[in-house]
Every structure is written in C-alpha cells, then in structure tokens.
Amino acid sequence: MRITPSAIVGQTNLQPSRRLCTNTRPVRSQTKILIRSARFDRNTKAAPLNGSRRSISCTFAASPSWAQRKSIGRRTTRTAVARTKKRGTPQGSPLSPLLANLYFRRFLLAWRKHGHQDQLDAHIVNYADDFVICCRPGSSETAMVRMQTLMNRLGLEVNETKTRLARVPEDSVTFLGYTIGRFYGKGGQAFLGTRPFKKAVRRLLKQIHDRTTRQWYPDTPENTVAVINRILRGWCGYFDQGPVVETYNLIRQYVDRRLRHWLVQRTGARGRGFKRYSQEYLHETLGLYRLPRARADMPRAKA
Numbered sequence: 311m312r313i314t315p316s317a318i319v320g321q322t323n324l325q326p327s328r329r330l331c332t333n334t335r336p337v338r339s340q341t342k343i344l345i346r347s348a349r350f351d352r353n354t355k356a357a358p359l360n361g362s363r364r365s366i367s368c369t370f371a372a373s374p375s376w377a378q379r380k381s382i383g384r385r386t387t388r389t390a391v392a393r394t395k396k397r398g399t400p401q402g403s404p405l406s407p408l409l410a411n412l413y414f415r416r417f418l419l420a421w422r423k424h425g426h427q428d429q430l431d432a433h434i435v436n437y438a439d440d441f442v443i444c445c446r447p448g449s450s451e452t453a454m455v456r457m458q459t460l461m462n463r464l465g466l467e468v469n470e471t472k473t474r475l476a477r478v479p480e481d482s483v484t485f486l487g488y489t490i491g492r493f494y495g496k497g498g499q500a501f502l503g504t505r506p507f508k509k510a511v512r513r514l515l516k517q518i519h520d521r522t523t524r525q526w527y528p529d530t531p532e533n534t535v536a537v538i539n540r541i542l543r544g545w546c547g548y549f550d551q552g553p554v555v556e557t558y559n560l561i562r563q564y565v566d567r568r569l570r571h572w573l574v575q576r577t578g579a580r581g582r583g584f585k586r587y588s589q590e591y592l593h594e595t596l597g598l599y600r601l602p603r604a605r606a607d608m609p610r611a612k613a
Contacts, residue, residue, distance in 0.1 A: 407438035416464055417466070420464070421457075426456050430445050430453050479500070487510045488549075488551070490502075511560070521537055522572035526572070539599040555603065555604060561601060565598070566598075567582075569598065570583035573587050
C-alpha cells in the first residue's frame with residue numbers, strides 16, 4: 311500500500327476517487343507524517359465476516375473453488391505461494407479489490423469507533439487494498455503500532471516490505487500512480503504537489519512501443535492511430551493533476567517519432583519520415599490525438 315499527500319487528509323470515503331487533488335501551497339516547516347502501508351497478503355487467512363449478508367464472502371477469501379477460478383479467466387495466474395498451498399485468489403482477479411473493500415471496511419470502522427482517529431488526529435485514505443495513514447508529527451509510530459494491532463485482531467496481514475514511515479515533503483512518496491513531494495516552480499519557490507510517477511510514464515511509452523512494432527505492419531495506419539488515441543486519452547484523462555505539461559511534451563515527442571518510424575518501416579522506405587509524414591499529416595489526416603499543452607484545470611483567462 312502506498313502514500314497520499316497531505317492535501318487529501320481527512321478523506322475517509324470507502325471508495326474514494328482515483329483522481330488526486332493538487333496542493334500547490336508553499337512548503338512549511340511543520341508537515342504531516344504519512345504511514346505507508348502495503349497490500350494485504352493475498353494468502354492471508356482473514357477472519358470470517360460476521361453479520362447477515364456479508365458472511366458469504368469469507369469462503370472466496372480463503373479458497374475459491376475451481377469453478378470460480380475458471381470463471382475469472384484463463385489468462386489470470388496465481389502466485390507461487392498460492393499455487394503451492396492451493397488457496398488464495400489469482401493474481402489480478404477482480405475478486406481481490408472486492409474482498410479488500412469488504413474486509414477493509416471493518417478496519418475503517420474500528421479505527422474510528424476505537425478513537426484512534428481522534429486521539430492521534432490520524433486519517434486513513436484507501437483505494438481497494440492500498441491505504442495510507444496521514445497524521446501529525448510525533449504520532450506516526452503510535453499510529454503504526456495501533457494499525458498493526460487492529461490488523462492482527464481482524465486476521466489480516468500487512469506486507470512489511472512495502473510498509474514504511476515517510477515525512478512529506480522531505481521524502482517523496484508514490485500513491486495511485488502519482489509522486490507526491492516537494493517540487494519547485496519557475497521562480498524557484500518550493501511547493502507541495504504531485505507529478506506522474508516515472509514508472510507510469512515508462513509503462514505508457516512501452517504500450518506505444520509495443521503497438522508500433524513490426525508485427526503490426528499489416529495493420530492500417532488509421533486503426534493503429536485509433537488504438538494509440540485510446541491509450542493517450544485514458545492516460546491523460548487520469549494524469550492531469552500537478553505540473554504535467556512537461557511530461558505531456560515528452561510523451562508527444564515520443565509518440566510522433568515512434569509513429570513516423572512505424573509508417574516508414576512498414577512501407578520499406580528509408581529515413582525518419584519527417585518530410586513525408588509531417589505534423590499536419592499525423593494530426594489532421596490520421597487524426598492523432600493532440601496532447602494538451604496546458605493543464606485543463608487551470609484558468610486560461612487573463613486578468
């Protein structure tokens with residue numbers, strides 16, 4: 311489980327939106343301390359859910375039947391430990407976030423009803439099985455101990471290798487694809503904000519690369535551009551918080567260069583294709599998606 315910026319402290323919705331709010335106020339000396347907690351162990355034997363209708367889910371958490379595993383899909387794989395012990399949900403199964411929400415709700419209720427949230431001023435933000443605890447300086451160790459105690463009482467196990475204490479903005483942390491930490495504006499003024507995680511950018515570039523390899527030479531340029539447009543629109547629709555224009559420029563240059571290379575190679579020609587496939591041809595004729603040159607949530611009107 312990962313970390314969240316202090317800008318969203320206090321949001322304890324059971325199913326928060328994946329869109330993060332950007333906090334661009336100047337960094338202060340006193341900042342909140344964040345507890346980074348890792349994903350639940352998928353092979354953990356969780357305590358059955360007591361109650362009327364929620365008790366049915368405990369059988370899926372411990373050992374899904376063969377029919378249930380088959381319905382998930384043939385391409386889903388199970389972890390090595392799960393295959394050896396013959397229990398647990400397959401890796402990437404849609405049951406994993408569902409079960410995480412069911413069991414994590416018990417932890418959220420216990421955290422508030424037992425008074426930990428008010429005593430420590432520690433607020434939990436979670437998405438499926440990823441969560442963070444945002445608290446004041448000096449109370450992070452206590453919050454960590456209480457979190458582990460509640461998890462043990464619920465029969466859940468936290469991955470210790472992915473759990474750590476982090477101080478923002480001194481430490482840069484990652485949560486839901488965003489890097490949260492200290493950044494600097496054009497004037498050199500420091501601010502607490504977000505940026506797309508580098509791995510998320512590399513993952514996007516790899517998708518573009520894999521879609522423009524030689525195995526796709528038989529495909530038409532219009533169909534290839536349509537696939538690339540869906541990838542770019544989805545990625546830019548999510549990663550639109552914080553100073554993302556620089557990242558957009560990098561992606562735009564790579565997509566244009568990669569698409570030109572693919573168009574040249576599929577016809578057996580030579581060169582880089584700058585004259586043959588101009589910017590107008592890529593965007594006007596083929597309809598390649600134009601990445602925004604400014605943040606969509608910033609006011610563009612001049613005072």
